[in-house]
Amino acid sequence: MITDVVMPGFSGPVLADRRATVRPETRALCTSGYVDGEALQDEALNPGRTFLEKPFTRDDLVRKVGELLDSPIDAPRG
Numbered sequence: 001m002i003t004d005v006v007m008p009g010f011s012g013p014v015l016a017d018r019r020a021t022v023r024p025e026t027r028a029l030c031t032s033g034y035v036d037g038e039a040l041q042d043e044a045l046n047p048g049r050t051f052l053e054k055p056f057t058r059d060d061l062v063r064k065v066g067e068l069l070d071s072p073i074d075a076p077r078g
Contacts, residue, residue, distance in 0.1 A: 002065075005032040005051075016049060024048075027068050031056070
């Protein structure tokens with residue numbers, strides 16, 4: 001799944017956690033364009049997740065998705 005870190009009502013990491021209760025093998029790519037990307041990145045990084053700061057290119061997105069799918073689900077990524 002690809003989700004923004006900051007959304008109305010709850011965060012992308014919360015959405016990823018909720019999804020993981022149903023499908024634990026689901027991986028999440030969290031994105032954000034906020035200046036304080038390091039704090040948001042820390043919130044986004046759990047096993048099965050990675051972070052991509054906005055703005056990003058199509059090539060950046062393809063690379064991050066590939067890294068996420070190729071890595072073990074039980075290790076945090078950045």
